[in-house]
Amino acid sequence: MENRRKAAGGALSMKVLTEETLKKNVELSKYTTFGIGGPAQFMVEPRSTEELREALDFAESEGLKVLPLGGGSDILLPDSGFRGLVIRFSRLSKVEVRGQRVICEAGVYLQRLLNLAAKEGLSGLEPLAGIPGQLGGAIAKNAGSYGREIVELIRSVTILTWDGEIVDTDARELSIVYRGSRIPDLGLVVKVTLELAEGDPERITAETEKFLERRKSEQPYGMRSAGCVFKNPENAEPAGYLLDKAGLKGFRIGDAAYSEIHANFIVNVGNASYGDILKLIEIGKERVKEEFGVSLEEEIVVVQDD
Structure with missing residues (x-):
């Protein structure tokens, strides 16, 4: 730099x-x-x-x-x-709509973006309803849900490289894969242009609400968690299914527990510590490996303790 x-x-x-x-x-x-x-x-x-x-x-x-x-x-x-x-990118949160394209700064929260898209009659984001976090992180991790990944909607991404240069690129150059990309190696997302489809605002709003209600019924929505702990493994059942069958739903250490609703979520039910969560992650990986011979990989970012 x-x-x-x-x-x-x-x-x-x-x-x-x-x-x-x-x-x-x-x-x-x-x-x-x-x-x-x-x-x-x-x-x-x-x-x-x-x-x-x-x-x-x-x-x-x-x-x-x-x-x-x-x-x-x-x-x-x-x-x-x-x-x-x-x-933190919360102050970088400007949004501009140009026809079917939405130009957003990295700090725009996904739910705000969904609400705006519905109001403007722009479709494509509905399955992402209820995903927490901001757009920059969602792009870097290729957030997705219910068969839709955000990479499908990207027109271009503006990155501030670690060398201090502004670079405009498209998704093909970012090696975006399931829950990952090469963006963290390049720098920081500062702006994203999404290409959405025209649609009826009422229908889009209804679809957004449908996906949000589905998420609320299937996940510990509103509880303190970091989202799905593990990526779904290739050529195997989803991580949540494997963790459930390994008997981890409700398994608790201190104030950290595998969710009773969805086993691929760990929730902080009180004053959980970093160590509590780490122990649960390791136990989950060990149990699934022992039971099914499948190696789970973390989807959440675990920052190492110095």
Whole structure:
């Protein structure tokens, strides 16, 4: 990453970032859907690409690791916190509709995007109703549900590379696969253009509600979880089915438990710790391997404790 804002003597000259956007010792538990996570050494909430670029320069200048947090779903953070720079994208949340294309900044929450699409009579996002988190993370992890993956709707993605360059690309160049892509190796998503289809607003709203109600009935919706813990394995039954048959529904350590509703969700039912969740993950992998000979791979990001 190239430094662009070094002042005399090697110190970083903060031209854009302020104390309002760059903070120290921020408790992360209130920013994660698990409700778990200790203090971040630094946290930034950029309001523009320029602020985001300066944040990366700051991290390089100080020798800090960088962790994009987004909406705080799909991630498990240590109780000790994160020694480095955490980036939240909530202030990068502009949306523009141009015909069937929707241009969104990375911090737009998926549910807000679905509601806007329905109002504008734009179809395609309905099966994603109820998925927590923001668009940038959804693109990087190729979020999907009920037979629809978000990669199918991508027209282009704008990335701020780790070298500080702005790059416009399309999905074919990002090696997007089931619940993954090469985006984390390239940099940070800053903007996405989606191509949707014209439709009737009332029908789209009804379909969105149908998928949302289905999610509420099949998953521990509204409980503190990070979403599906494991990816569905290839050439095998879904992870939730395997975990259920291995007897893990309701299995609990401390205040962390495999959901009674869907076994591929671990929920924080009180004051669960990072260690509690990790133990449940390892037990789940061991049980499924022993029972079915299938190796499960985490879908959530597990940040290692320093």
